Amino acid sequence: xxxxxxxxxxxxxxxxxxxxxxxxxxxxxxxxxxxxxxxxxxxxxxxxxxxxxxxxxxxxxxxxxxxxxxxxxxxxxxxxxxxxxxxxxxxxxxxxxxxxxxxxxxxxxxxxxxxxxxxxxxxxxxxxxxxxxxxxxxxxxxxxxxxxxxxxxxxxxxxxxxxxxxxxxxxxxxxxxxxxxxxxxxxxxxxxxxxxxxxxxxxxxxxxxxxxxxxxxxxxxxxxx
Amino acid sequence: xxxxxxxxxxxxxxxxxxxxxxxxxxxxxxxxxxxxxxxxxxxxxxxxxxxxxxxxxxxxxxxxxxxxxxxxxxxxxxxxxxxxxxxxxxxxxxxxxxxxxxxxxxxxxxxxxxxxxxxxxxxxxxxxxxxxxxxxxxxxxxxxxxxxxxxxxxxxxxxxxxxxxxxxxxxxxxxxxxxxxxxxxxxxxxxxxxxxxxxxxxxxxxxxxxxxxxxxxxxxxxxxxxxxxxxxxxxxxxxxxxxxxxxxxxxxxxxxxxxxxxxxxxxxxxxxxxxxxxxxxxxxxxxxxxxxxxxxxxxxxxxxxxxxxxxxxxx
Numbered sequence: 001x002x003x004x005x006x007x008x009x010x011x012x013x014x015x016x017x018x019x020x021x022x023x024x025x026x027x028x029x030x031x032x033x034x035x036x037x038x039x040x041x042x043x044x045x046x047x048x049x050x051x052x053x054x055x056x057x058x059x060x061x062x063x064x065x066x067x068x069x070x071x072x073x074x075x076x077x078x079x080x081x082x083x084x085x086x087x088x089x090x091x092x093x094x095x096x097x098x099x100x101x102x103x104x105x106x107x108x109x110x111x112x113x114x115x116x117x118x119x120x121x122x123x124x125x126x127x128x129x130x131x132x133x134x135x136x137x138x139x140x141x142x143x144x145x146x147x148x149x150x151x152x153x154x155x156x157x158x159x160x161x162x163x164x165x166x167x168x169x170x171x172x173x174x175x176x177x178x179x180x181x182x183x184x185x186x187x188x189x190x191x192x193x194x195x196x197x198x199x200x201x202x203x204x205x206x207x208x209x210x211x212x213x214x215x216x217x218x219x220x221x222x223x224x225x
Numbered sequence: 226x227x228x229x230x231x232x233x234x235x236x237x238x239x240x241x242x243x244x245x246x247x248x249x250x251x252x253x254x255x256x257x258x259x260x261x262x263x264x265x266x267x268x269x270x271x272x273x274x275x276x277x278x279x280x281x282x283x284x285x286x287x288x289x290x291x292x293x294x295x296x297x298x299x300x301x302x303x304x305x306x307x308x309x310x311x312x313x314x315x316x317x318x319x320x321x322x323x324x325x326x327x328x329x330x331x332x333x334x335x336x337x338x339x340x341x342x343x344x345x346x347x348x349x350x351x352x353x354x355x356x357x358x359x360x361x362x363x364x365x366x367x368x369x370x371x372x373x374x375x376x377x378x379x380x381x382x383x384x385x386x387x388x389x390x391x392x393x394x395x396x397x398x399x400x401x402x403x404x405x406x407x408x409x410x411x412x413x414x415x416x417x418x419x420x421x422x423x424x425x426x427x428x429x430x431x432x433x434x435x436x437x438x439x440x441x442x443x444x445x446x447x448x449x450x451x452x453x454x455x456x457x458x459x460x461x462x463x464x465x466x467x468x469x470x471x472x473x474x475x476x477x478x479x480x481x482x483x484x485x486x487x488x489x490x491x492x493x494x495x496x497x498x499x500x501x502x503x504x505x506x507x508x509x510x511x512x513x514x515x516x517x518x519x520x521x522x523x524x525x526x527x528x529x530x531x532x533x534x535x536x537x538x539x540x
Contacts, residue, residue, distance in 0.1 A: 009410050009493030010521035012463055021458055033252065048251035048461025048484060055461035057251070060496050060525050065518060131254035131461075131484040134368035138459070138485075174254075175368060192253070194370060196359045200253045 002032070002054075005072065007065045013056040013072060021051040021168075026128045028077075029054050030205045035077050043068065049204055050129045051138075085205040087124070090172065090187050092163050092210045093218035098186035101151070105165070105182050108148040116184065119143045120210060125170065127206045135174040135192025137202040142170050154180030161186045163210070188213075188221035229295030229386040233378055237289040237336065239439065240378040242353065242371065245278045246480070247361035254484050255370065257464060258363040261344050261439065261480050262304065262500045264532050265401070269303040269348035271536045272325060272395050280355060280362035280372065282347040285439075286506075288336025289378060293328040298386060299393040300334065301325045304345030304504075305401055308336045323397040342401065342504045343437075351389035365481055367440065397539045406514035407502045410521055412467065412490035417453040422473075425449070426491065430510040431475065437507055439481040444511070448473030451489060459487040465494035465502075479503055495521040497528035 001017075008014040015032070017025050033049040036056065043063030048055040058068045094117050096102065102113060109116065125139035142165055150166040155178065158164070162173040164181030171181060174192040187210075191201045202208055213221070243266070246259025260266035260283055270279050282289070288308065301324065302308055308320035311333040320326065322345075328334060339345045355362060355372035364371030378384070418426070431446035455471035462468070466478045468488035477494060478486075480503075494502055495516065505511055516524070 006413055007410070007518055008413060008463060008490070009465055010495050010518060010525060014413055037249075045248045046251045046257065047249075048463075050460040050485060051458050053458075053460040055251075055463065057463060060522070061529060064522055129459075129485065130252065132459075132486070133483060134254040134365075134370070136254055177367070192368070194358070194375075199250070199255075199359075204252065 001028070002072070005069055008055060010065070011057055011060045013058070013065065013068055015054040015056065015072065017052045017054070019052065021128075023126055025052050026126075027205065031077050032075070033204070035075060036072070039075075041068075041071055048131065050131075085203075085207065087207045087209065088202050089209050089211060090189050090191075091213040091217070091221065092121075092185040092187045093213050093215060094185040095215045095218070097215070098162070098183070100162070100183040102184055104151075105146070105148060105184060109146050111145065116146055117212060119146045120165070120170065120184070121212055125208045127202050127204050127208060128169075129204050130200055130202065133173070133175050133177045135200045135202075136171055137191065137208065139170050139208050141168040148182060150180035151182065154178055158183060159186065161188060163187055186218070188218050229293070229298055229388055231291040231293055231384040231386065233289055233380055233382045233384065234292055234333070235290035236378045236380050237284045238287045239285040240289050241283055241364040241366065242280045242355055242362050242373060243283045243364060244280050244362040247359055247363050247365075250359060251461060251484050255365060255368055256480060256482050256484055258365045258371070258480050259361070260346065261503045262346070264500050264535070265303040265344070265346050267532060268323065268397065268399070268536060269301055269346040272301045272303070272323065272397060272539055273299060273348045273350045273393055274395070275348060275350065275352055279348070279352045282378070284336055284345055284347070285339065285343050287338050288345060288347070290336070291334045291384070293332050293334065294330060295386070296330070296390075297392060298328050298389070299325050299350040299391070300328060301348050301395070302336065302345060303348075305340045305342045306336060306345040307338050307340055308334065310334055323399050325393045325395050327392050341506065343506050344504060349386055350391060350393050351387040354385040354387055367481060395539055397535070399535055399538075401504070404498065404501055406512050407498050408495045408514050408516045408521070408524065409467065409492035410495060410518060411515060412492045414457065414489035415491060417451050417489045418469070418491055419450040419452050422447070422450045427513055427515055430512055433505050433507050433509045433511065435507045439479055441479050441482055442477040442503070442505075444475045444477065449475060449491065453489075455489070456487050457489055459485050462486045463493070465496070465499050466490050467492045467494065477502065495524060497521070497524040
């Protein structure tokens with residue numbers, strides 16, 4: 001259930017599902033998100049789900065905070081399992097050319113490259129949310145052995161396709177963008193498409209698996225560049 | 226008759242197709258985008274008798290220089306904009322905003338600059354031959370989506386116009402006003418900040434920095450001191466949200482903002498004052514004033530009523 005609802009400005013509802021970030025809390029957020037979308041509630045213009053929050057934007061010309069709050073508070077969200085999730089397999093090349101922060105990661109976590117890569121590709125990840133830049137998935141939780149802080153000074157430009165880790169999460173930079181995650185590889189796979197019927201390859205609630213490809217396979221992939 | 230078109234002789238600094246924005250895609254990481262100054266966008270389409278949500282060209286600071294080819298078209302420019310029309314015979318007409326003009330074959334439209342403001346709008350009768358992306362003509366350059374392959378207008382490109390025969394003659398007496406305060410509602414992390422900093426935030430001046438674009442506006446002024454924590458768990462953002470990172474300089478999210486952020490939210494600009502804030506160019510001084518939700522809702526009602534009244538005065 002939603003713990004608290006506040007207003008974020010005059011045109012959005014800020015729904016707080018509790019402080020802890022874990023899969024259960026996030027699944028509740030995703031369930032609310034899916035349910036509100038399916039119900040097509042008049043006046044709701046946009047919904048932003050994240051780890052433990054759901055922000056709902058509405059059209060101030062036809063409704064207001066009080067009305068949308070009443071509607072959301074009275075929703076009957078009965079199921080806890082999200083309905084349509086899938087497994088997505090993402091190829092990643094860990095060649096030195098792409099592993100921009102490998103040295104930093106090796107130093108901070110005290111493991112060699114092979115072990116770091118193995119830790120990353122040896123399990124499935126849960127997609128908590130997508131966003132910041134279009135289609136960027138926030139995936140977790142990575143093994144404790146390879147967790148570290150973000151860069152002290154963020155990069156002005158992280159190359160498109162970069163695969164990064166920080167704290168309990170990993171992600172894929174779907175576009176060139178500023179960013180502070182530790183970059184250890186690059187994927188040639190297009191994660192954000194411009195096909196308006198299916199924009200993102202990975203949606204909140206999905207499971208993601210990485211598999212390693214060589215530089216040669218990367219060059220042949222040719223999808224992204 | 227050949228197709229009506231513009232050839233781009235100079236693209237300007239940031240010229241993009243925009244409309245009222247794109248709904249329902251926050252969850253994939255796409256913001257609303259759309260015309261930053263909604264009122265001037267609506268006035269432009271009303272003056273030229275287009276549909277309310279037809280696409281316009283939005284420009285910032287320096288606008289484009291466009292050469293028209295074809296029969297005849299009607300255009301209008303809104304905002305505070307210095308522009309001229311260079312006729313085929315090289316004679317020049319100084320342009321006035323909020324007044325329609327006709328362009329004939331080989332006339333040029335030179336949108337020189339916006340004045341004491343950032344954004345201006347060009348609306349053309351009948352609109353542009355462009356495609357919608359997810360039900361909107363808005364461009365989000367950072368995600369490469371929207372008309373024109375999600376790109377800014379580029380030099381030498383051709384912009385095809387929809388053909389119309391009608392010539393429009395309309396005008397409006399209007400000038401953009403400034404307001405003394407930008408009104409805000411307390412943000413969800415308001416209590417993270419020191420009492421002195423809150424006092425500074427609501428009483429001292431902030432200067433719009435040069436690091437300002439359609440994504441966000443950085444401000445400098447008294448440093449806002451965070452007492453609790455300078456990072457929160459990443460969560461959704463929205464237009465007008467004011468985040469304060471560890472360096473203490475506030476950043477206001479504008480229409481192309483990143484959809485997720487992890488800095489505490491001190492306040493949110495009310496919907497009624499968003500246009501006015503976004504139109505402040507680098508160097509402008511602004512002051513914030515806190516209002517409550519009911520006041521903000523009423524101010525928005527007044528804002529939309531004012532917009533309607535302005536549009537009703539079009540002759």
